[in-house]
Amino acid sequence: MLPLPVLEQVRDELTDWQGGMSVMEVSHRSRDFIALAQQAEADLRDLLAIPASYRVLFMQGGATAQFSAVPLNLAATDACADYLVTGHWSQRTIAEATRFVRVNVAADEAASRYSTVPAQAALRLTPGAAYLHYTPNETIHGVEFPYVPESAGAPLVADMSSTILSRPLDVSRFGVIYAGAQKNIGPAGLAIVIVREDLVGRARADTPLVFDYRAAAEAGSMQNTPPTFAWYVAGLVFRWLKREGxxxxxxxxxxxxxxxxxxxxxxxxxxxxxxxxxxxxxxxxxxxxxxxxxxxxxxxxxxxxxxxxxxxxxxxxxxxxxxxxxxxxxxxxxxxxxxxxxxxxxx
Ligand SMILES: Cc1ncc(COP(=O)(O)O)c(C=O)c1O
Structure with missing residues (x-):
């Protein structure tokens, strides 16, 4: 669901957003759209209390694109990354990641038919892993971590597609947080990526431009035409969240x-x-x-x-x-x- 007041505002502004045309028709490089984009980021930063040392990226390809973007940006070709398997989406994440990185399954809750999460002490972490990836909320199995895993020094990466913005979050515990927009943020297609600054700029040389965190960070997430309508709706949802407390x-x-x-x-x-x-x-x-x-x-x-x-x-x-x-x-x-x-x- 999207908040009804947001949908009503979208309806009211559909043919005339700030003077004469739809937000879908303005240039993403226009002053008005850039102001919208910056305001959306500022509101998201406020809501999640995102530290200044993190970059906020508005990327495309949904959360699934991040299944590949994470290893491409964070892991060298010969590196190993730890993954926790707690249901359908973490399985799908690994299926993509294995194309780019050596995956160590540090825990797999198959024995409980994905009705549990692993205890911290049960995680079989790799010393020197490129990162630890987990799925804080498994959308299909309805399983949610009641704790943030300790990653023994490796950057912690979280697919928060179905839990982001549902409650306050200590962003500083994470290296990368990503989320497809279509649950708590806005229309499908957009993905929000919150990445610690020191993890930006490490992408492999052959990383496609649209997956590269540094390219996105340097271009204000406009290294190519962004999904402007989705960005606009996301901004309205952030405003609604602030109004709601x-x-x-x-x-x-x-x-x-x-x-x-x-x-x-x-x-x-x-x-x-x-x-x-x-x-x-x-x-x-x-x-x-x-x-x-x-x-x-x-x-x-x-x-x-x-x-x-x-x-x-x-x-x-x-x-x-x-x-x-x-x-x-x-x-x-x-x-x-x-x-x-x-x-x-x-x-
Ligand atoms: C936890 C989680 N990760 C990833 C995805 C895939 O997202 P997308 O369809 O935006 O690629 C979903 C979709 O429901 C999801 O719930």
Whole structure:
């Protein structure tokens, strides 16, 4: 979801953004657009309290492009990088990374069917690794790290696609944070990269221009035409977040929404969430029905009741509710009411 006030502003400004044309029609090098781009970065810096020693890049290719950009920028061809595997997206990350770097799987939660995260003490880290990569929130499995891993001196790299901006964050713990925009930020295609300055400028010589952190940093993320519309919407979302009270307020709201749904699931043997309690995601809540044959019925009836997008990802099936920032508490209440009513009729 995107916040309704943002969508309304986009609608109102669609044909006339600051005088006569759409934001999609202005030059990205125009004074007005550059001001927009700088304001968006400043607002994101405010929201996340990003230290001055970090660069903020607005890149393209979604989070998937970063699966390759990270090794290309941070690892020499003969280097080894540590990866934690906690579900679908960390597996996809490694599938790309192995094309560019020697991957050491420092932990793999396959044995729990990706319903847990590894303990710090269980990580098999490589001395001198180029970096340690992990996925703080696994969007499909609904598993979220309750702690920030210690990386034994290697830069810590995090794919925060489905958790960024859901709560305050200590950016200084990380070497690189990246996120596809289409969950808590804005339209798909854009990726936000927050990179510590000393990690900029180390890309391999054959790194494509659009993947190179230094090229992006030096050109204000305009080494080629940026996705201007996505950048504009992201900027409006950052403004909305500030008006709503910033990330502390978001955290409180998100914690409450997630608790409401997990409580409803746990209170009934009709529904089940497979994830260990201490690492349940605030953003993505997968659940199953004890009688799996009722899941298609649940989906059909929930959709008819106006509750959209509740199918689990095709990789795992079942059901999943995503509770991103823009989902109001009333949306979760409506789901919980529907679940109780569905159980009453079918339980
Ligand atoms: C955690 C995570 N990483 C990566 C991706 C892939 O993002 P994109 O489609 O922007 O490449 C997703 C998409 O849902 C995701 O949830």
């Amino acid at each position: 910033g990330l502390a307020a978001m955290a409180e709201r998100n914690r409450m929404k997630a608790e409401m749904l997990y409580d409803a699931i746990d209170a009934s043997s009709f529904y089940a969430n497979p994830v260990a309690r201490e690492c349940r995601s605030w953003m993505n809540v997968p659940f199953r029905l004890a009688r799996a044959e009722l899941e298609p019925v649940f989906l059909k009836e929930s959709e008819a009741a106006g509750l959209a997008n509740l199918a689990g990802h095709r990789a795992v099936g079942g059901l999943r509710a995503s509770l991103y920032n823009a989902m109001p508490a009333e949306g979760v209440e409506a789901l919980v009411d529907f679940m109780r009513e569905f159980e009453r009729r079918h339980g």
